[in-house]
Amino acid sequence: MTTLSAPWEALLFCVVLLAAPVLAQQGRRQLLPLVALIVTQAIAFFAGHGAIAYAAVAGSALVHAAGAWRLTRTGGVMLLxxxxxxxxxxxxxxxxxLTIALVLSCLAIAMRTGVMPLHVGVAQLCDRAPVVQTQQLASTIALVFVHLRFVDHHAAAMTIAPWLIRGGAIAAVVAALITLVQKDLRGFYRGTTTMHGGMVLAAIGAASYGGFAAALLVMVTMGLALGGIGVMTSALEARVGPVSFSGPGGRVAAFPVLAAAFVLFGGAGVGLPGMAGFVADDLLLHTLWMTSPLSTVAIILASAFLAVATLTGYAKTFLGRGLPSIAPDLLLRERVVAVTLLVLLLVLGFVPGVLLTPADAFLSVTPPV
Structure with missing residues (x-):
């Protein structure tokens, strides 16, 4: 019974993240695609055959591509x-x-999470289709779950694991450095997304050494934290327009709840103690240290650079001389979304075993493909 809870828990995180931007923006036109996405994710999580699970993930990618097409062709092509x-x-x-399936799955994960240099589509989604970006991160949780369950037990996974770890670590460092020099809030959102993509790729490689549940937690944390940052960024821009770091800050006085939520989501993304990111980073670094000390150091540096970028972005956006605004702070529906995502991050931070224990038991068993 414990192992059976793993797909249910992963589906819960996925559904919450799929619904979050729709609720925050009252996107009634997006209800039908939302239902379709939930159905495809459920099939992916509970399918007993790998081919069916991957077909369901493919179906969700096509739904995302259709939603992104009119907003960004580059993002739509990536999802397609x-x-x-x-x-x-x-x-x-x-x-x-199985080897071909493994390679194709790794490529899909790298593109969906925005690993450099395959990050162009995700970058466009962050800029032009933030709702689709948050939702495709949700369904990427399903993709990672299916990958860990059906192809990461294959012998070839151990062979390519060092390359995934090193490639992910390098990509994370480069993305974090780029994030440090961004000039606006959207640039920060793109950069932090790409940095986390590198961490997920390294976690996928580390999973081959037995860290299946840890890799899933890294992906879930990425989805919840970046989903929150994306929703808060869109909420702020809906009130004040595009936010440049060279312009005046001081928005915390007008939007205190929004500012608090933004910094908490940013903290979750860089391993703030008490949040899911702290546990995810600790488990990932522990596994990496046993396999590649240099990659471990690279991931630590990337996290440190991103923490500096997060604090800098927050200061330039919200701190300074107060600016008056007639726009309201977070509305009730936006607060519900923020609180829900933050509660999930806190639960996984304080009681990570609720996901790690059943996920480890479920994903460690080699299923029929």
Missing amino acids: TTGILTAAAAVSLHLGH
Whole structure:
């Protein structure tokens, strides 16, 4: 019974993240795609055959691509490409070509999480389609879950694991450095997303050494923290327009709740104690240290750089001489979204075993493909 709770818990995180931007923006036109996405994620989490699970993930990518197409063709093409990759992984699993399925799955994860240099599509989603970006991060949780369950037990996974770890660590450092020099809030959002993509790729590699649950927690944390940052960024820009770091700050007086939520989500993304990111980073670093000390140091540096970028972005956006505004602080529906995401991050921070224990038991068993 304990192991059976793992798909249910992962689906819960996924559904909350899928619904968050729709609720925050009252996107009634997005209700039908939301239902379709929830159905495809449920199939992916509970499918007993790898081909069916990957086909469901491919279906969700196509739904995302349709939603992004009119806003950003680059983001739409990226999502369409990942849909094709995961569909090909489904076919490969059906035919018994596990190594091919593994490689295709890794490519899809790298593109969906925005790992440099495959980050262009995600960067465009962050800029032009933040709702789609948050939702596609939610369904990426399902993609990572399916990857860990059906292809990461294959012998080839151990062979490519060092490359994934080193590549992810390098990508995370480069992205964190780029985030330090961003000139606006959207640039910070793009940069922090790309940095976390590198961490997820390294976690996928580390999972081959037994860190299945840790890799899932890294992805869940990325989704919840970045989903919160995306919703708060969109909420602020809806009130004051695009936010440049060279302009005046001082918005905390007008939007104290929004400012508090933003800094908490930013803290969750850089391993603030008490939040899920602290546990996720600790588990990831522990596994990396046993496999690649240099990659461990790189991830630590990347996290430190991102922490500086987060504090700098917050200070330039919210601190300083107060600016008056007639726009309201977070509305009730936006507060519900922020509180829900933060509560989940806190629960995973203080009681990580509620996810780690069932996920480790469930994902450590090699299923039929």
